Amino acid sequence: MSSETKIPDATIERVALYLRPLEKLMEKRNQVVSSEKLAEMCKVNPAQVRKDLSFFGGFGVRGVGYEVHDLLIEIKKILASDREWRLGIVGLDDMGMALLYHKNFLKRGYKFVAAFDSDPQKVGKKLPIGLVVQPVTKIKQLVKDLDIEIGVITTSPSRAQDIADIYFEAGILAILNFSPIQLRTPECCLVQNVDFTLNLDHLAYKLSQ
């Protein structure tokens, strides 16, 4: 099978998950991996792995498995993570800073090219990663000048919606939102929410069972 058969969201999510174990296998100089091995590494069902991968065309070999290197390249191509993505971030409290300094982002091709804060105390400060804190009033201009494609929001909840609006006006079509509110954005503007307390709620619920 191949191309334009609408890919399920769940598949996309898992395929991204497969990347990390594949990289590990590369490091270990494993040439080939079976759906069973990969499934075990990701805690999913082997048939699931095969079905997921078959959405993008059969790059396995029957009786053998999948070429680790090729599969890695293919998946990166599929996810468009074979290139650099440019991020902006608004809200430079502890969480914002931690994200800026987090090496994993860069390792996976996500590069912060601008950092904004509304606090005049912070604006103008030099950050160790080579950025200068910008005022929020410059978002619109810098999104354009610096080709920012994804906007991260780490402000307080009360400011988050405003920032989302500004991002959208500036042309941003994808937002990673760390504030615990539901942003209202036009359909075309994608939002991914991150809220650790929801994860904790889930753990607490299960523990209490």
Add this chain to the structure above:
Amino acid sequence: MSSETKIPDATIERVALYLRPLEKLMEKRNQVVSSEKLAEMCKVNPAQVRKDLSFFGGFGVRGVGYEVHDLLIEIKKILASDREWRLGIVGLDDMGMALLYHKNFLKRGYKFVAAFDSDPQKVGKKLPIGLVVQPVTKIKQLVKDLDIEIGVITTSPSRAQDIADIYFEAGILAILNFSPIQLRTPECCLVQNVDFTLNLDHLAYKLSQ
């Protein structure tokens, strides 16, 4: 309907989501909310809200809606988030620190009662929130002494599995894992993974479509 009809995971996840808008409605002194209103605030389907809530027994009133206050209390009881949960954290780099200082946790009843790091430079340091950094060698003891119920992991990926093992040995049955690896734990030990780069991967994929 009521009690021991196994509740779907998806429902638990959404019910936790309902909490935040409900609190907002409380602040705004709204006494009553309809499934439609709540659904709109959470970007879900109204029938979904009703079905979710009906799993726990009918606390709505036909023709009227749900009592905001009662619903809030009920949901908190269901999720066991009507009490304090005690957390430990291992790995005090930027991300670990940001979590420690994050006010949302405490606001929702999640309290860090111990912070560990393997770096001797960090051990012994006083943190503004009133904790002293402990060596990882003390995890086992302090989990018991301090009644820690949930273990957070913010170490480098290479250390994460070891910490998970230590947590489990110490009696921890729920782990919030920020390192981008799949932890191997016994069935009885729950793990929730948080990996922002997966969220970014998803956004990147959709943007590139």
Add this chain to the structure above:
DNA sequence: GCCTGTGAATCCATTCACAGCT
């Protein structure tokens, strides 16, 4: 013999539509 690729079967989740209560 072994492991992929995939229809068929199953399982789960979401949505519809309306009966039932206030």
Add this chain to the structure above:
DNA sequence: AGCTGTGAATGGATTCACAGGC
């Protein structure tokens, strides 16, 4: 009249099971 609670219908996602190629 209005909004909940819920069976029935639909739609997805997961898993099974095996045919097909190496």
